[in-house]
Each structure stands twice: as structure tokens, then as C-alpha cells.
Amino acid sequence: MKNQNFEQDTRLSSSQLFLLFSLSLALFEDVSSAPTTKCEIKASCSAPAGCQITKEITVNPGAKIPTNCAITVRGTEKILTWQQAKQRIVRNTGPLDLVLHEVGESNNGKYVCQCTAVHFTRAVDLLRGSSSPNIISKDKKLELECVFSAWPLPAVVNWYKDKQPVIDRARLPMMNGTKGIYQSLEKIWLNEKEAIRSVLRFPSGSEEHEGFYTCISANGIQGWSSNISYMVQLIFICPLPQAPTTSSSVVSASKLSNVSLTCLIDSDESGCPDDLYWYKNNDRVPLASSNKYNIVVKPTHSKCKQEFILTIFNVTEEDKGKYSCHWMCEYENTTKASIVLKVSTGSTTGNLYSS
């Protein structure tokens, strides 16, 4: 930063934010520094109005001051780490985090001062994140969180949702409140660090919430930036299987037509069901695929539900009766649902399907 800019900055008299050094300015009467090196803490001033910054530095608050900075206070006391404290420095330092300066009267009546600008930065770090994979289940609320520390502390945490674990660079962050998923942001202290905590709140679990959720936070000052992201896979757990259902309990079919009878069945993570059967009336033997019948299981849009379909070809009078689908699983009671097939003698007007 040039002298001119700095003077402009110092003219701004009030400031919303002062980021300050732990040591009072008085301690810096004796600031000395190594003459060369990158970390020079040294400056010269020619005018009483403002200090001239010779070299700005960027430091990690709490980090050790490199020996080449060689800051000595009052000749003896060494400052070993960069620290900050809630102490007001004389002037607004604008975009700079800190200006150390010392003003005094020189022999010839002119002011002298020493100053340097110290920027505090620390790359964004994830302090805590919800475990992955994480589970969401029906009608249960869920929260995912990401906690970041950094200097300066980011003001924003963005969340992204992806179907696959590949980060789609072109996607937009999730909007607050979309599909009932709300985000909150708060400043907290964690492990003695100031941190920002972002929480994603799911209203009640549903399968559409499955996916990969990534939180991203970034910070930066002019000429320096950092960011970090963290991904959580969310898996929906199917609810406990319920008995099969049918959309109609009676289906009519014309003679010589084909008819399909459909049961909607539940499946779950434990592998249920083990077996599925179609039975006609009180027959002991389940129906099997043949010229007469075709039995299939079809996926649906939901991983928790499947269609169990019995197709009867060339319907005749003898096909009428009660057909039931049986759902069986080890350690679970067998459940079933049934459909009554009626055969109409009228002309064949096409197929009738239950669905």
C-alpha cells in the first residue's frame, strides 16, 4: 500500500471494526527490527501527518513471530507470538488489520513515527462436521452442521446438494427455505477459537433428501484467500415394511383379454422381502410364470417400494376368483393383499389393468 492511500485511510475517523494488537502502543517505544528479510517491522516517516509503511506483513494470529522479525520491547522483553486484544488504536486503519506506530517529537521539532501494517489471516479450517454417511428417516427431523474457524471469520457458509459425490462446479448454492430446508448461521466459540457454525435443518425425512451435501466457506483479504469444503452423504432409510397394497380390490377383464394385477410392496435395508408369491383362491401352490401367467417385480421411483405384477393371458371364465399377493420375510409375519378378478362375458373391448 502506498503512503497516499494510507493517509486516506487514517483520515477516516470512525471505524466499525478495529482489530488490535495485544500490546499497548506504549510498549512499542522501543520497537526494533531486523534490517533485511521479509518480515521487517520497520518504517520511516517524514511528515507529521502520517506514517509511511515500508512493508506490510500478513500473519496468523497466535503464530510465532519468526526470529527474523526480532521485535524487542523496551530493549529486553521479547514479543514471541502475534496476539490481538480489544484495545483501540488511535486511528481507523481502513482495510488494514493493524498499524503499529509511535509518534514523538524529534530534536529538530518534527514528529517522527514508526509504523507497519500487520494483516492477520488464518486459512479456513473445519472444526466440526456432521458424520458421513448420515441417515435420514421418514418423519424424523435432521440437522447437518459445519463449523469453521478462520481469520478473518467468514460471513457466509454455502451449502450445495449433488446427486453424485462429484462436485458440480456450475451448480448454485441451496436457497434458504427451499423444500422446507432452512439454514442458520451463528458465531460460536469452539476449542477456544471463534468459529462460524452453519446448520442445515431438514423438516421431516423423505427420500428426496438423499444426496451429497457440501458446505463451503471462504475468507480472504486483498491478495490472499482460502476456502475449504466438507461433504456429507445423506442416506434415506426406508420405513418398516407395511402390508402390500392394491389400488383396487376388484378388477374386471373381458374374455380372451390379458389382465395385470398389481400389488405395491415395501422393501427395506434388511433385505425384506425374502419371497413374494401370488396365490389364486385357497390354492396351496403359488402361481408361477407360464404360458398362462407372467409374474414380475418392477422398480418404482422409490427405492422403498416395488410393484409385484401378475399378468393373466387369455382370460377365461375359469380365471375369475380371488388373487392374493404374499409378502414374506424371515422374522416378520407374512402380510398379503388381494384382488378379486371378475370376468365379463361381453365383447372384448381391450385390456383392463389394475394399476
Ligand SMILES: *[C@@H]1O[C@H](CO)[C@@H](O)[C@H](O)[C@H]1NC(C)=O
Ligand atoms: C434462513 O431463513 C430463516 C427463516 O426465515 C432465518 O431465520 C435464517 O436466519 C435464514 N438463514 C440464513 C443463513 O439466511
Ligand SMILES: *[C@@H]1O[C@H](CO)[C@@H](O)[C@H](O)[C@H]1NC(C)=O
Ligand atoms: C478455493 O481454493 C482453491 C485453491 O485452494 C481455488 O482454486 C478455488 O477457486 C477456491 N474456490 C473458491 C470458491 O473460492
Ligand SMILES: *[C@@H]1O[C@H](CO)[C@@H](O)[C@H](O)[C@H]1NC(C)=O
Ligand atoms: C396378450 O399377451 C400376449 C403375450 O404378450 C400377446 O401375444 C397377445 O396379443 C395379448 N392379447 C391381447 C388381447 O392383448
Ligand SMILES: *[C@@H]1O[C@H](CO)[C@@H](O)[C@H](O)[C@H]1NC(C)=O
Ligand atoms: C390365447 O387364446 C387364443 C385363442 O384360444 C390362442 O390362439 C392363443 O394362442 C392364446 N394365447 C396364449 C398366449 O396363450
Ligand SMILES: *[C@@H]1O[C@H](CO)[C@@H](O)[C@H](O)[C@H]1NC(C)=O
Ligand atoms: C406376528 O403376529 C403375531 C400375532 O398376530 C404378533 O403377536 C407378533 O407381534 C407379530 N410379529 C411381528 C414381527 O410383527
